[in-house]
Amino acid sequence: MREGGGCADGATTEIDMPDIIVLMGPQGAGKGTQAHMLAERFRLPLVATGDMLREIALTDGPLGLQVREVQTAGRLVSDDILAEVIKTRLSKADCERGCILDGFPRTLPQARLLETISEELGHIIHVISIEVPRELLFKRLSGRRTCSSCGAIYHLEFKPSQTEGVCDLDGQPLFTRSDDHEESIARRLALYDEKTRPLLDHYEQSGRLKKVDGTGKPEDVFDRIVMASGLQDASESILSPNHSV
Numbered sequence: 662m663r664e665g666g667g668c669a670d671g672a673t674t675e676i677d678m679p680d681i682i683v684l685m686g687p688q689g690a691g692k693g694t695q696a697h698m699l700a701e702r703f704r705l706p707l708v709a710t711g712d713m714l715r716e717i718a719l720t721d722g723p724l725g726l727q728v729r730e731v732q733t734a735g736r737l738v739s740d741d742i743l744a745e746v747i748k749t750r751l752s753k754a755d756c757e758r759g760c761i762l763d764g765f766p767r768t769l770p771q772a773r774l775l776e777t778i779s780e781e782l783g784h785i786i787h788v789i790s791i792e793v794p795r796e797l798l799f800k801r802l803s804g805r806r807t808c809s810s811c812g813a814i815y816h817l818e819f820k821p822s823q824t825e826g827v828c829d830l831d832g833q834p835l836f837t838r839s840d841d842h843e844e845s846i847a848r849r850l851a852l853y854d855e856k857t858r859p860l861l862d863h864y865e866q867s868g869r870l871k872k873v874d875g876t877g878k879p880e881d882v883f884d885r886i887v888m889a890s891g892l893q894d895a896s897e898s899i900l901s902p903n904h905s906v
């Protein structure tokens with residue numbers, strides 16, 4: 662495993678620099694699952710911008726107020742605010758070795774902001790795109806069923822309930838969330854194409870992009886990501902691996 666940034670002989674190789682691993686992929690690509698697995702395996706903090714904004718919105722400071730105002734108005738948080746939030750987070754001690762970044766950047770201007778931040782902090786950006794064919798994304802997303810009572814999530818094909826349409830845990834009816842209806846899925850995937858594809862092209866041109874096959878079991882996808890990321894494995898020194906989620 663790597664021993665932090667301080668290289669006594671001054672021979673700074675890429676692997677000694679802290680890495681920001683940016684995970685990209687449309688909804689249904691399994692990005693959140695992989696982000697958690699990576700954070701655990703490499704003992705890097707998972708910086709998920711969505712979660713951070715939700716937390717900040719609950720705080721009392723000027724930033725919390727700003728985020729709350731934007732969100733209650735149903736608008737997206739501006740890039741300037743996001744950049745400030747991310748820079749503050751990446752400056753914390755636990756990000757010294759790097760981090761897994763989930764949910765940012767989503768657009769080209771955001772990518773440029775991240776480049777500025779990472780240069781200031783001396784981090785190297787690696788981008789991993791989890792690639793899943795459109796038909797499979799549709800299948801994964803449209804087959805989801807949610808318990809109307811406890812919120813447990815099933816899948817018609819990949820994780821069926823014991824009795825069709827009924828929650829295993831409490832016997833309550835399952836339903837399809839509006840997010841999981843086909844029109845809604847199509848809209849989100851189209852938005853991903855429109856906003857995020859140019860970003861992937863940008864990273865491809867700068868040689869930072871690794872594309873990983875996102876089909877098959879999460880464990881297999883994870884192995885491919887580990888291979889592609891070039892990160893050094895810290896798992897051998899973990900005494901009791903905790904396979905949560």
Ligand SMILES: [Zn+2]
Pocket residue numbers: 808809810811812813828829830831832833
């Ligand atoms: Zn339930």
